[in-house]
Amino acid sequence: MRKTPIVEKQLLLPFVLITSLFFMWGLANNMTDTLLAAFKRIMSMTDFQTSWIQMSFYGAYFCLALPAAILIKKFNYKTGVLWGLGLFIAGALLFYPASNTMVYGHFLSALFILAGGLSILETSANPYILSMGNPETATQRLNLAQSFNPIGSIFGVLLSKVFILSQLNQADANQRLQMSPDELQHIQQSELMAVMGPYVGIAVALLLIWLAILSLKMPEASDQGNQLALRPALGRLLRNKTYTLGVLAQFFYVGAQIGVWSYTIRYVMLEKEVNESSASTYYLTALILFTFFRFVFTWLMKFFKPGTLLLSAALGAMISSLAVIYLPGTIAVAALIAISVFMSLMFPTIYGLAAGNLGEDTKIGGSGLIMAILGGAVLTAVQGQVSDFSGSIRLAYWVPLLCFAYIAWYANWVRKIK
Secondary structure, eight states: OOOSOSSOGGGHHHHHHHHHHHHHHHHHHHHHHHHHHHHHHHTTOOHHHHTHHHHHHHHHHHHHHHHHHHHHHHSOHHHHHHHHHHHHHHHHHTHHHHHHHTOHHHHHHHHHHHHHHHHHHHHHHHHHHHHSSOGGGHHHHHHHHHTTHHHHHHHHHHHHHHHTGGGSOOOOHHHHHTSOHHHHHHHHHHHHHHHHHHHHHHHHHHHHHHHHHHTSOOOOOSOOOOOOOHHHHHHHHHHOHHHHHHHHHHHHHHHHHHHHHHTHHHHHHHHHTOOHHHHHHHHHHHHHHHHHHHHHHHHHTTTSOHHHHHHHHHHHHHHHHHHHHHSOHHHHHHHHHHHHHHHTTHHHHHHHHHHTTOGGGHHHHHHHHHHGGGHHHHHHHHHHHHHHHHTOTTGGGHHHHHHHHHHHHHHHHHHHHO
């Protein structure tokens, strides 16, 4: 059993402060997942049209990750955190004018700015956590910090359930088509104001956190150089197969996770014949299990190598996905929830395996792993297209199943080379 402490005593407070940010972007991430079900009803959209929410959100991650790495390389992690929180706040506040204009594109723009802030936060915080202590415990330390991310996710879904989904008018697309323009506009305006409320409230809370971090003196990370040699760093990273294959694994993982969660409410609504608010309870259950098992997997890393655990989790997710596609009713819904149990290990473990030994290239390499979050935009849209074209949300779960298959291959490959 490993005796090296996960976090040394003198680094405990910085670790706690940075870990608190994982909670905040978990809150935002999973509130966004529920917006697909909300906008599908509010504006009578197809699954592919609602997937633009995730394309805007995770597209911003892709666009801002490398500039974020350059920013924190030139300055420091605290600067990255402050810029990230600033954009997070700005994007959340922009939900207010978007709810007044009632234009879908304005909500997408607000989400893009908000998610750009989250991209900077994640690019700053993930490698910072890895650097806070002994490299031997880096992956375990990141799993511990990431364990607070799904706690934020749970609160995000609770906020959405209470303040957004429960406020939706239950008229379906056909019923809305029969309404007069004034009646429909009145209903939509009320629903969009419900969407806006939680985001503006979060912005106020984040502003207080921003002011607190501004006044704190944070310790320097191990990589203190201000010299940015981007081309040589990219060359070294591209020659590192563990890293490059890990970036691809992260792309497929995030695509699978966002696809599974984005369409959970839709899937449960069809299988259990319930509305959005009731279906979100099943989504919330999945997130609670996701949170609990992330702590379980962190503990198991005392006894098993990360690659071995990742392989087991990927195989479990594949089996569960097959059950979601082919088994009936309650069993299929239970399998859908079980996927979250296996996914709980994946993001921080892939990140740790790919970036754990990059040395001076950690910041640029970390940005590549955050850019891989683009998978959440691309593959969620693919899943939406499969659902629309096939007429079956069940068959759309072949997309995450294939993603988990690649992750299983990567985990096995890492086990062999280690």
